[in-house]
Amino acid sequence: MIKYAVVDAVEGTPTTPVLQLPTPRPATPDAVAEAIAALVDQLSTRPQAPDPKASIGVALPAVVRHGVARTAANIDPSWIGTDANRLLSERTGRPVHVLNDADAAGLAEVRHGAGRGELGRPAAGTVLVITLGTGIGSALFVDGRLVPNLELGHVELDGARAETRASAVARERDGIDWPAYAERLQRYLSHLEFLLSPDLIVVGGGISARHEDFLPLLHLEAPVVPAELRNAAGIIGAARHAYQAMPTAVQ
The missing domain is CATH 3.30.420.40 (ATPase, nucleotide binding domain)
Incomplete structure (x- = not known):
């Protein structure tokens, strides 16, 4: 659509x-x-x-x-x-x-959503926005500036592209419960954290509406928060x- x-x-x-x-x-x-x-x-x-x-x-x-x-x-x-x-x-x-x-979704979150800092400005430091849907989308910001076109859903995870293992569609396709999905997402985000050292991770996509089911199961150094702007x-x-x-x- x-x-x-x-x-x-x-x-x-x-x-x-x-x-x-x-x-x-x-x-x-x-x-x-x-x-x-x-x-x-x-x-x-x-x-x-x-x-x-x-x-x-x-x-x-x-x-x-x-x-x-x-x-x-x-x-x-x-x-x-x-x-x-x-x-x-x-x-x-x-x-x-x-x-x-x-x-685009990341730009909205750092300016008007979960990634904004004080006085309505983008949060300082490195902010990673991940969208979980059919695949995995990603957006990286350094002091509010976009590093465009990062395709982090194509990072390898367990011998396959990460989005084939840790996207929202992958969870539905494989019929796994929330703890098992959180384990996959943990492996993926831990790898990204090692590579990028973000100060904040924002998780969006349609599945973020159920963030209470899996975000509390993650254990990362950076805070992990749900996106705020959802469909818009x-x-x-x-x-x-x-x-x-x-x-x-x-x-």
């Missing part, structure tokens, strides 16, 4: 309900661009319509470098090499700024990314 909303990027809050649109099949660049252009037109007719000059942030399940998609995790392979910024800007008639979807994190982070790209934005 394509999830979308109008967002107050300064406050980090949606000003419309979070809406959904079926992802085109196949999810080619042209098909997705047409869907996004249609939803922008739909939002423009609402009472909370965005400013006609407002830019658009888009979170894409891909490594994104300078607006160009370099991988295609859960979308059509034809995205690889596509200048997503240019394509979507041309189709919508607005400036569009694209980033990796896990980076990627949308808020994409909007924040677009806002930060404006020349006059207050960071």
